[in-house]
Amino acid sequence: MSNVSLQAVRGMNDILPEEAGLWLWFEDVVRDWLHGYGYRNIRMPLVEPTSLFKRAIGEVTDIVEKEMYSFEDSLNGDQLTLRPEGTASCVRAVLQHNMLYNAPQRLYYSGPMFRHERPQKGRYRQFHQVGVEALGFAGPDIDAEQILMCARLWRMLGIRDVTLQLNTLGDAAARQRHRDKLIAWFEQHKETLDADASRRLYSNPLRILDSKNPAMQEIIAAAPKLMDELEDEALQHFEAVQAVLKRHGIAYEINPRLVRGLDYYNRTVFEWVTTRLGAQGTICAGGRYDGLVEQIGGKPAPAMGFAMGVERLLALLQDDGMPLPRPEVDVYVVHQGELACQFASRVAESLRDDKLRVVMHCGGGGFKSQMKKADASGAVCAVIIGDDEAQVNEVSVKPMQGGEQVRVALSGLTECINNILKS
Ligand code: ATP
Numbered sequence: 482m483s484n485v486s487l488q489a490v491r492g493m494n495d496i497l498p499e500e501a502g503l504w505l506w507f508e509d510v511v512r513d514w515l516h517g518y519g520y521r522n523i524r525m526p527l528v529e530p531t532s533l534f535k536r537a538i539g540e541v542t543d544i545v546e547k548e549m550y551s552f553e554d555s556l557n558g559d560q561l562t563l564r565p566e567g568t569a570s571c572v573r574a575v576l577q578h579n580m581l582y583n584a585p586q587r588l589y590y591s592g593p594m595f596r597h598e599r600p601q602k603g604r605y606r607q608f609h610q611v612g613v614e615a616l617g618f619a620g621p622d623i624d625a626e627q628i629l630m631c632a633r634l635w636r637m638l639g640i641r642d643v644t645l646q647l648n649t650l651g652d653a654a655a656r657q658r659h660r661d662k663l664i665a666w667f668e669q670h671k672e673t674l675d676a677d678a679s680r681r682l683y684s685n686p687l688r689i690l691d692s693k694n695p696a697m698q699e700i701i702a703a704a705p706k707l708m709d710e711l712e713d714e715a716l717q718h719f720e721a722v723q724a725v726l727k728r729h730g731i732a733y734e735i736n737p738r739l740v741r742g743l744d745y746y747n748r749t750v751f752e753w754v755t756t757r758l759g760a761q762g763t764i765c766a767g768g769r770y771d772g773l774v775e776q777i778g779g780k781p782a783p784a785m786g787f788a789m790g791v792e793r794l795l796a797l798l799q800d801d802g803m804p805l806p807r808p809e810v811d812v813y814v815v816h817q818g819e820l821a822c823q824f825a826s827r828v829a830e831s832l833r834d835d836k837l838r839v840v841m842h843c844g845g846g847g848f849k850s851q852m853k854k855a856d857a858s859g860a861v862c863a864v865i866i867g868d869d870e871a872q873v874n875e876v877s878v879k880p881m882q883g884g885e886q887v888r889v890a891l892s893g894l895t896e897c898i899n900n901i902l903k904s
């Protein structure tokens with residue numbers, strides 16, 4: 482055995498119990514929120530054939546070009562990838578199980594995603610998303626519903642200071658016209674393009690608009706606008722989404738430069754952004770992807786979805802001074818003596834029957850050291866049992882936040898504890 486200490490893979494984090502409490506609370510809120518809109522849970526594998534992501538996300542995207550954990554299964558030679566996002570897997574599953582056969586689907590999933598990026602605050606190599614996909618819906622109503630859903634979640638979580646950025650990417654023909662004009666435009670400014678942009682000039686010129694290189698901002702700002710190419714139908718769709726948002730008082734900003742990093746989007750795209758997390762300010766992003774189902778081999782079906790970055794959302798909540806989640810333990814049972822020990826485990830079991838969360842002291846020691854452990858456990862009260870108490874089926878109860886220690890019969894114990902929990 483080597484004595485090099487073993488560490489987690491860089492950019493892949495342990496979530497320790499103190500923080501996991503916040504995750505559990507968040508997951509509860511999110512589940513209630515999703516079920517409030519009729520979304521149903523789906524769980525896909527963490528590993529998929531590499532070809533799925535290449536086909537769905539696009540060969541010339543940051544994700545496929547440089548961020549995927551791809552490998553060959555040494556046992557059978559299959560080309561596999563740790564999922565970098567959920568939409569491709571979700572659509573694959575929906576098609577494989579013929580789920581669009583007779584009804585549209587509202588689906589959600591959550592879990593880890595993997596991207597080989599440079600780790601920094603808000604950017605990790607294993608991170609978590611909650612993803613929402615509505616498949617088989619063509620109209621602007623579902624686009625608006627998903628954006629309204631997000632606004633509700635921010636209210637449920639107490640998140641303020643996030644703004645909604647909105648854009649439309651139009652349909653295939655308009656995008657093709659725009660693409661041709663973009664290539665012509667950037668060809669005229671070849672000397673200003675950086676290496677990334679030159680490489681993408683013919684493969685993915687739309688992505689050049691997303692560049693943060695200051696030297697290119699001027700030619701980007703003056704580049705041909707997709708908005709000028711849009712067909713009436715796409716424009717009306719976009720207007721209809723906006724009309725619903727206005728009716729519901731959802732503020733938004735139209736950002737013509739919002740193009741998203743994945744190839745499958747068309748029409749409505751959006752991002753929720755905060756300025757409070759530094760450069761990694763996008764907490765939620767999504768859009769319409771009407772072409773993807775067909776691209777993955779299904780009968781054409783329109784669709785719309787989004788994903789939130791859980792680490793970034795939780796960082797925002799912590800920055801806001803999240804109220805502490807409720808204690809995880811109600812009762813710590815302290816006991817000393819042979820008879821007391823037997824009685825104590827009966828008491829603990831009966832409290833659990835009454836839905837209380839009980840830690841039974843294990844490992845011996847005097848009352849004083851056991852009480853210290855009770856304190857450290859975060860329990861709301863201690864139940865204290867000595868042999869004399871055990872002999873008469875009674876226990877002592879001490880509120881850990883201060884207050885009288887009282888002696889009660891076993892029959893009145895749950896009520897006594899519940900009163901302390903309520904106070
Ligand atoms: P970014 O522009 O920040 O790289 P993206 O466009 O690559 O984001 P999406 O693929 O749209 O991100 O994923 C949706 C959300 O998942 C993002 O808005 C973000 O909150 C979160 N996310 C994406 N990549 C990471 C990462 N490496 N670490 C943590 N969260 C991430």
Ligand code: MG
Pocket residue numbers: 543742
């Ligand atoms: Mg990215």
